[in-house]
Amino acid sequence: MAGKPVCHNGQGAEPATQDQLSAWAKAYGRLPLPADLNWLWTIGAVLCAILALMLLTGLTLTLVYTPDAGLAFGSVESIERRMPAGWLLRAMHMTGASFFMLALYVHLLRGLYYRSYLPPRRAVWLSGCALLVMVMVTAFAGYVLPWGQMSYWGADVAGKAVGALPLAGGWLEGVFLGGDSPGTPTLHRMFALHFGLAFLIVGVVLGHIAHVHARGSSSPSARPTAATGVLPFHPYFTVRDMLAIVLVALAFVGVLCFWPELIVEPANYRPANPLHTPADIEPEWYFLPFYGMMQAVPFKLGGLLLSGGAVAVLFAVPWLDRAMDAAHSAPVVVRMGTMGLLVCSAVAVACAGLHHMQGVWMLVARLGMVGYYAYFLLYLPLAGRVWRRGRA
Ligand code: HEM
Structure with a gap:
């Protein structure tokens, strides 16, 4: 009977798919990382987890949301009151936005403090900065969508700020608002931006992480890995990343259930009124x-x-x-x-x-x-x- 094919190392040859899997595991699972990485290096994984949550909740909310100045506020009320678990999905999306931005700022300050932006990780830093801008634009566009008082007047302030740019300012303001003042065309623009950028962000995040893997992580002690020693990504850092995600999830549920007023802006629960400027925007x-x-x-x-x-x-x-x-x-x-x-x-x-x-x-x-x-x-x-x- 023909025996199993034997490789030069004496072990049985693996089928192609297993080969590919093991190559992937080698590249990612066994990636050697400096042994002295601290907990701040778990924030990248936390960001990925929140991004996934934002995409899932956001996609579900779009099933009911209507980007029309006359209907948007009412459609958000329908999500809150009539859509099954709609109030929970919306609360998760809103709280998730704040958690995401907080984690993003911590991640950025970590890079700044440990100077992770120095060569050979310049491209990682630059792709991170691009992500920051994209996330900010997405968050701003999302805030306009419920068409409450703050949404409307926020769009108005942003439109006027864009209009203050020299030369193309007036034209850009028109493109941004789609008219002289915020209205349905503005909502269409914000919805398209919010929806489209979310997927672009996922693509750039994949590039960002691929770059980190290609260049290797920096170390908090800034010593070469020969001095710090290395540990494989799995199980040492995957387990710590998962623990960090669980801890952040607990804090997330805590805020969601016991401290919702921390995130919610009461003025945005009043429908947009172009004739009444709020005292504080x-x-x-x-x-x-x-x-x-x-x-x-x-x-x-x-x-x-x-x-x-x-x-x-x-x-x-x-x-x-x-x-x-x-x-x-x-x-x-x-x-x-x-x-x-x-x-x-x-x-x-x-x-x-x-x-x-x-x-x-x-x-x-x-x-x-x-x-x-x-x-x-x-x-x-x-x-x-x-x-x-x-x-x-
Ligand atoms: C959507 C937003 C982002 C996601 C999902 C993300 C994700 C990640 C992940 C998973 C890692 C590897 C693990 C870690 O080091 O924590 C990482 C590393 C890194 N990120 Fe981000 N990141 C984001 C935004 C940013 C921003 C805004 C910056 C800075 C402007 C940035 C700069 C870096 C740098 C410099 C590293 C390499 C750190 C090292 O030397 O180990 N990232 N990122």
Whole structure:
């Protein structure tokens, strides 16, 4: 009887599909990662889990939602009251958006603090920045869809901000709103943007993760893997990633069930009324730093440039930091201090964005803005030079 074919290593040859599977497992499952990765390296997996939740709940909500200025608010009410478990799906989608943005900011700050943007991971950082912009646009478009008071006036403020751009501003405002003021054409645009970008984000995330796998993860100690040692992705990091996802899921359910008012904006439960401007028009919490910057400057174009620049500057980070590699880094106390100042600056501008921009709040917003930009335009280039020279 013919025996099993034997390979040069003495083991039986595997069928083609098994070969492919084992190649995949080798590339992904057995991927060697620095042994000293900490819990902050689980946030990427958490982001993937929330993204999946957002897609599933979002797709289900579209079954009932109607993007028409006369019907949108009512269709959202139908989701809440008539669609089976509609209230739960909508609550999960809304809470998921806040959790996603929070995780995204933590993920970004992790990369900034450990300088994961340095070569050879520049492309990973840039694709991350592109994801940030796409997620922000998707979140903004989603906020317009329920057509409550904040949705309407948020779209109005954004339209006017776009209109303040020189030369093409008026034209762009028309393209954005689809008319002179927010209405059904605006809703069609926002719906298409919200729906389409969600799938584009999935594609870019796949590229982002493929890049991380190709370049390898950076290590929190910034030492070469020969010094830190390596562990395979599975089971060491898959198990930790899953545990992090379970812990975040518990916090998610906690907020959803016991603290819903943390996420919900009551003004958006009033239907859009173009004849009644709310006393305070404010965006979701995750846009507040950028909204505060937009308001802290007396002329619209300046505000727009400064708040857009706050995101744009992130793309330049790998070139602003002049260090040779992550090992040539400022002492931990300096890095912690400057990172703390960056976060406090962003929170200060965000708090100012919640208030009428005058008097002391204007001062707080401007100081916060200076602190934010100083981190990128002063600290990063200087720290890179100082510690490069110090170690050279
Ligand atoms: C939809 C949003 C995003 C998803 C789903 C995502 C997912 C991931 C995953 C799964 C990893 C590998 C595991 C980890 O290191 O945590 C990763 C790594 C990374 N991400 Fe993201 N990411 C997103 C957005 C961003 C953003 C906004 C940035 C920064 C601007 C960024 C920068 C990075 C960097 C630099 C790494 C490599 C870290 C290392 O050296 O190990 N990502 N991302």
